[in-house]
Amino acid sequence: xxxxxxxxxxxxxxxxxxxPILQGVSMSVSRGEIVGVIGRNGVGKSTLMRCLIGLLETxxxxxxxxxxxxxxxxxxxxxxxxxxxxPQGRDVFPQMSVEENLQVGELIGGxxxxxxxxxxxxxxxxxxxxxxxxxxTMSGGxxxxxxxxxxxxxxxxxxxxxxxxxxxxxSIVQHICDALKSFRAELGTTIVFVExxxxxxxxxxxxxxxxxxxxxxxxxxxxxxxxxxVRAQLLL
Ligand SMILES: Nc1ncnc2c1ncn2[C@@H]1O[C@H](COP(=O)(O)OP(=O)(O)O)[C@@H](O)[C@H]1O
Ligand SMILES: [Mg+2]
Numbered sequence: 001x002x003x004x005x006x007x008x009x010x011x012x013x014x015x016x017x018x019x020p021i022l023q024g025v026s027m028s029v030s031r032g033e034i035v036g037v038i039g040r041n042g043v044g045k046s047t048l049m050r051c052l053i054g055l056l057e058t059x060x061x062x063x064x065x066x067x068x069x070x071x072x073x074x075x076x077x078x079x080x081x082x083x084x085x086x087p088q089g090r091d092v093f094p095q096m097s098v099e100e101n102l103q104v105g106e107l108i109g110g111x112x113x114x115x116x117x118x119x120x121x122x123x124x125x126x127x128x129x130x131x132x133x134x135x136x137t138m139s140g141g142x143x144x145x146x147x148x149x150x151x152x153x154x155x156x157x158x159x160x161x162x163x164x165x166x167x168x169x170x171s172i173v174q175h176i177c178d179a180l181k182s183f184r185a186e187l188g189t190t191i192v193f194v195e196x197x198x199x200x201x202x203x204x205x206x207x208x209x210x211x212x213x214x215x216x217x218x219x220x221x222x223x224x225x226x227x228x229x230v231r232a233q234l235l236l
Contacts, residue, residue, distance in 0.1 A: 005030050011024045015059065021047045024214075025214070029192055034180065034206050038196070038233050040235070052160060053083050088162035094134070102153055104150060123152070124179065127145055160193070
């Protein structure tokens with residue numbers, strides 16, 4: 001079990017306008033872990049992910065990444081520091097080809113500016129077959145693979161995925177789960193993901209944080225990450 005901590009979130013507050021959504025979130029992630037954040041709709045999971053990667057300003061609290069306080073850094077600086085982000089709903093460039101989308105990932109770059117398009121095609125051979133296809137015409141599952149591939153090109157130390165299985169057929173979800181586990185095993189990528197899909201959570205999460213109304217209220221570890229406990233947290 002890895003012990004070195006790469007992400008430490010302490011008493012985070014953030015929101016929209018004057019409305020607080022995150023109300024003192026604390027969590028931590030060690031190198032090489034795959035950690036889920038689960039909870040019902042609207043509790044602030046996506047808001048937390050946006051805050052972690054710097055798309056939403058932190059009101060109070062701190063985010064420490066690789067022993068650096070990144071709380072005040074802009075999103076692009078956090079990407080250079082080693083954050084990768086796959087937003088909810090994927091958000092690929094629909095008018096651009098697969099190849100062009102991946103080139104955008106290269107431009108954004110990552111630590112040491114590593115460029116890994118061939119590696120992306122190894123994990124997602126479907127993308128290679130479709131590399132000249134316009135992204136907006138592909139299936140949801142293919143677009144999700146592309147969004148993940150685009151983030152992978154920056155060789156992130158920490159990959160953050162917001163509901164990667166949403167609206168995707170089960171066979172592709174399984175392929176994505178396998179790919180995420182391979183990133184960890186082969187590239188040393190640490191992964192934090194938000195999910196509502198029970199099977200995906202049970203398939204990849206070693207640990208889960210449970211979020212309720214803007215706070216992390218519990219965590220599940222080891223054998224406690226089971227169907228009964230997870231289902232209880234997802235009920236609407
Ligand atoms: N851009 C936004 N502007 C204002 N309120 C928002 C915005 N995005 C989300 N919210 C509100 O913040 C709360 C948490 O949303 P979100 O983080 O998307 O929850 P989750 O991802 O857990 O479903 C919800 O009440 C939602 O309506
Ligand atoms: Mg969400």
